[in-house]
Amino acid sequence: MAAVEHSPLFETKSAKGRVFYKIFSLTLFVGICFIWVFRVSHIPRESEVGKWDTPSDGTFSSGNLSDKDYLKADPGIEPPVMVINTVLSVMAYEYPPDKLSVYLSDDAGSDITFYALLEASIFAKQWLPFCRKFKVDPTSPAAYFKTIHSSTHAKELVTIKKLYQDMESRIENAAKMGRVPEEVHSKHKGFSQWDSYSSRRDHDTILQILLHEKDSSSKDVDGNVMPLLVYLAREKRPQVAHNFKAGAMNSLIRVSSMISNGEIILNVDCDMYSNNSQSLRDALCFLMDEDMGHEIAYVQTPQCFENITKNDLYGGALRVIFEVEFHGMDSLGGPLYAGTGCFHRREILCGRKFSDQYEKDWNEYKNIGDMKEVSLHELEEQSKALASCTFEINTLWGKEVGLLYGCSLDDVMTGLSIKCRGWKSVFYNPQRRAFLGVAPNTLPQTLVQHKRWSEGCFQIFLSRHSPAWHAYGLISPGLQMAYCYYNLWAFICWPTLYYCVIPSLYLLKGIPLFPQMSSPWFIPFAYVILGDSSYCMMEFLWLKGTVKGWWNELRIWLYKRTSSYLFAFVDTILKSFGFSESTFVVSAKVAEEEVSQRYEKEIMEFGSSSPMLTVVATLALLNLFCLLGMFLKQVFMSEGGLRIFDAMALQVLLSGVLVLINVPVYQGLFLRKDEGRLPMSVAAKSTALALSACFIFRNLTNWFDLPDQFRGERNTLWREEWMED
Ligand SMILES: O=c1ccn([C@@H]2O[C@H](COP(=O)(O)OP(=O)(O)O[C@H]3O[C@H](CO)[C@@H](O)[C@H](O)[C@H]3O)[C@@H](O)[C@H]2O)c(=O)[nH]1
Ligand SMILES: [Mn+2]
Numbered sequence: 001m002a003a004v005e006h007s008p009l010f011e012t013k014s015a016k017g018r019v020f021y022k023i024f025s026l027t028l029f030v031g032i033c034f035i036w037v038f039r040v041s042h043i044p045r046e047s048e049v050g051k052w053d054t055p056s057d058g059t060f061s062s063g064n065l066s067d068k069d070y071l072k073a074d075p076g077i078e079p080p081v082m083v084i085n086t087v088l089s090v091m092a093y094e095y096p097p098d099k100l101s102v103y104l105s106d107d108a109g110s111d112i113t114f115y116a117l118l119e120a121s122i123f124a125k126q127w128l129p130f131c132r133k134f135k136v137d138p139t140s141p142a143a144y145f146k147t148i149h150s151s152t153h154a155k156e157l158v159t160i161k162k163l164y165q166d167m168e169s170r171i172e173n174a175a176k177m178g179r180v181p182e183e184v185h186s187k188h189k190g191f192s193q194w195d196s197y198s199s200r201r202d203h204d205t206i207l208q209i210l211l212h213e214k215d216s217s218s219k220d221v222d223g224n225v226m227p228l229l230v231y232l233a234r235e236k237r238p239q240v241a242h243n244f245k246a247g248a249m250n251s252l253i254r255v256s257s258m259i260s261n262g263e264i265i266l267n268v269d270c271d272m273y274s275n276n277s278q279s280l281r282d283a284l285c286f287l288m289d290e291d292m293g294h295e296i297a298y299v300q301t302p303q304c305f306e307n308i309t310k311n312d313l314y315g316g317a318l319r320v321i322f323e324v325e326f327h328g329m330d331s332l333g334g335p336l337y338a339g340t341g342c343f344h345r346r347e348i349l350c351g352r353k354f355s356d357q358y359e360k361d362w363n364e365y366k367n368i369g370d371m372k373e374v375s376l377h378e379l380e381e382q383s384k385a386l387a388s389c390t391f392e393i394n395t396l397w398g399k400e401v402g403l404l405y406g407c408s409l410d411d412v413m414t415g416l417s418i419k420c421r422g423w424k425s426v427f428y429n430p431q432r433r434a435f436l437g438v439a440p441n442t443l444p445q446t447l448v449q450h451k452r453w454s455e456g457c458f459q460i461f462l463s464r465h466s467p468a469w470h471a472y473g474l475i476s477p478g479l480q481m482a483y484c485y486y487n488l489w490a491f492i493c494w495p496t497l498y499y500c501v502i503p504s505l506y507l508l509k510g511i512p513l514f515p516q517m518s519s520p521w522f523i524p525f526a527y528v529i530l531g532d533s534s535y536c537m538m539e540f541l542w543l544k545g546t547v548k549g550w551w552n553e554l555r556i557w558l559y560k561r562t563s564s565y566l567f568a569f570v571d572t573i574l575k576s577f578g579f580s581e582s583t584f585v586v587s588a589k590v591a592e593e594e595v596s597q598r599y600e601k602e603i604m605e606f607g608s609s610s611p612m613l614t615v616v617a618t619l620a621l622l623n624l625f626c627l628l629g630m631f632l633k634q635v636f637m638s639e640g641g642l643r644i645f646d647a648m649a650l651q652v653l654l655s656g657v658l659v660l661i662n663v664p665v666y667q668g669l670f671l672r673k674d675e676g677r678l679p680m681s682v683a684a685k686s687t688a689l690a691l692s693a694c695f696i697f698r699n700l701t702n703w704f705d706l707p708d709q710f711r712g713e714r715n716t717l718w719r720e721e722w723m724e725d
Pocket of ligand 2: 269271587
């Protein structure tokens with residue numbers, strides 16, 4: 001630990017093996033150039049199809065500032081107990097509590113979430129002193145109780161655990177019943193705010209200050225002040241766009257400016273908790289650094305997850321992004337704003353432009369809430385107006401101020417616009433994870449999440465903030481490229497789909513698309529394929545992944561590209577023509593017992609039927625049919641023997657790998673009986689689609705090939721019987 005504490009704040013280290021890396025990437029690039037040359041010089045012309053058939057070608061100082069933590073929730077899928085664990089974890093930061101304010105944004109406006117927060121504010125009176133006394137970390141009670149097995153303070157532990165469990169069961173009961181216990185309801189005036197509530201999309205602003213210095217009861221059991229705690233459900237009306245998470249964040253920014261006006265804003269998703277009670281102080285070190293701090297707009301921590309299994313079936317750990325790519329971006333001006341676990345300067349988030357003269361006098365800061373001689377009730381009423389759904393009309397909120405609207409990745413777009421205003425960001429990746437969250441634990445959820453991400457990325461690419469053109473000259477070219485790399489995710493669906501479909505169909509027909517093994521052209525193909533896949537695997541293993549984990553990630557890589565990215569691409573285009581509306585599909589955070597058990601066992605969960613799963617299953621079957629078809633023909637009809645494997649080695653390899661990687665899909669379609677299998681409807685649709693693709697393709701190309709029907713030997717061997725269909 002000592003070594004960690006004394007490591008410098010800003011340090012630029014060259015990665016090891018840079019020379020090797022440069023040579024390697026250069027040779028890969030040369031290989032790719034050869035492949036392009038091959039492609040261009042080997043385009044089949046219709047009348048030449050026969051030719052293709054022949055096998056020949058082919059440090060911290062505590063200033064007078066206050067920090068706040070923003071969280072948001074939706075009680076159906078985001079259970080209140082999880083949300084209050086997030087809240088409690090950040091309330092217990094090792095930081096002067098009088099300078100810490102915690103706000104919970106509840107976008108569903110649920111009285112049960114409010115009830116849970118009320119309970120949490122009472123439990124916190126015991127929990128915070130307990131954390132201080134025993135140096136508890138993680139400070140999320142649920143997570144702490146899970147990790148602690150033996151302790152020197154067994155008695156206290158038993159007591160606090162019992163308190164927690166009682167609270168938990170009260171909240172869970174209320175959630176199960178769907179209403180707050182009558183006696184609680186009548187005791188706390190806060191609940192009366194729900195009297196005029198009609199639905200989660202139609203209600204007034206609900207705002208309640210649960211803990212505040214001015215309130216004498218807001219002290220913990222040791223008599224210490226507690227962090228400020230506020231519940232907010234912004235006003236929502238069906239006819240007014242609420243702009244999802246960005247809208248919620250902007251309401252919080254305004255409301256908090258009235259109540260506490262902390263200089264630094266930390267935002268955390270409701271499904272993450274603080275796992276490192278020092279991280280707040282560490283992040284402040286970057287922002288308050290005398291030499292560099294004035295350039296830094298935000299400090300981003302990596303998104304890490306608590307529920308990743310050994311071989312990470314859904315590639316949820318995002319290892320390469322957070323352990324390699326973000327560090328790389330850090331040297332080019334700083335990482336993306338990833339939406340959670342990020343410490344912002346309030347004024348920069350609110351639109352301030354960079355200037356060399358920008359200097360922050362941290363001592364100048366005054367807590368606005370304290371300055372006002374108003375009662376808590378008045379403060380609440382005044383703040384409510386700031387969360388009204390019409391407040392932003394004819395203002396720059398969402399356009400230049402606060403989080404930007406109109407994109408499913410509002411956070412990444414906001415981060416980019418901050419960079420374009422001249423600021424830098426910092427990637428802070430402490431050894432002890434700063435935050436831990438919940439990664440999706442079913443395939444459909446993973447695909448939906450990646451669809452939202454890739455769609456948002458593509459929207460940014462096409463928007464007026466595009467890193468490709470708008471950012472030109474405003475951020476470094478390297479950073480521009482890095483942003484474009486993410487922003488063009490959706491576009492990669494096309495080449496991936498091409499490689500999943502066309503070579504296999506041509507394999508079925510016996511037409512080589514790649515050079516044969518004995519041709520010199522084979523070398524660049526083999527080099528690029530082997531070089532790239534072994535490098536990716538090594539990188540994955542360096543990042544403490546397993547070989548199976550790498551294989552799983554490769555599978556998810558494929559599924560994302562062929563389904564999430566495809567749908568994201570199409571949706572983005574439709575949206576840009578006004579044919580479809582923005583949505584934010586909130587990720588589920590809890591799963592049924594059986595689903596969780598399968599997740600622990602790393603059995604792929606399909607469960608529901610969705611167009612994305614149909615695409616995945618269709619491609620899996622298409623490859624299976626093509627490969628089987630090819631083998632059958634080879635065994636039963638061909639006189640060419642194994643020559644096909646020389647002529648079409650790469651196609652056989654590609655189809656073969658696609659079939660192997662899709663084994664969980666075949667199992668889900670035909671072999672499994674549990675609830676997590678692929679539904680019958682998907683099985684029927686995908687089988688029909690894959691078979692029709694094979695037949696249509698055969699007939700189509702036969703139609704093209706008719707004049708050459710009898711030209712090459714292979715033609716006669718490979719085209720025939722299938723034509724009877
Ligand atoms: O209308 C909305 C929608 C979402 N949220 C909150 O936004 C957070 C993130 O939503 P979640 O469903 O958990 O999405 P994830 O895909 O898990 O989140 C990742 O991706 C999002 C962008 O797509 C980022 O904003 C998140 O920070 C990042 O963790 C949660 O706390 C939600 O309660 C709202 O407050 N209002
Ligand atoms: Mn989430």
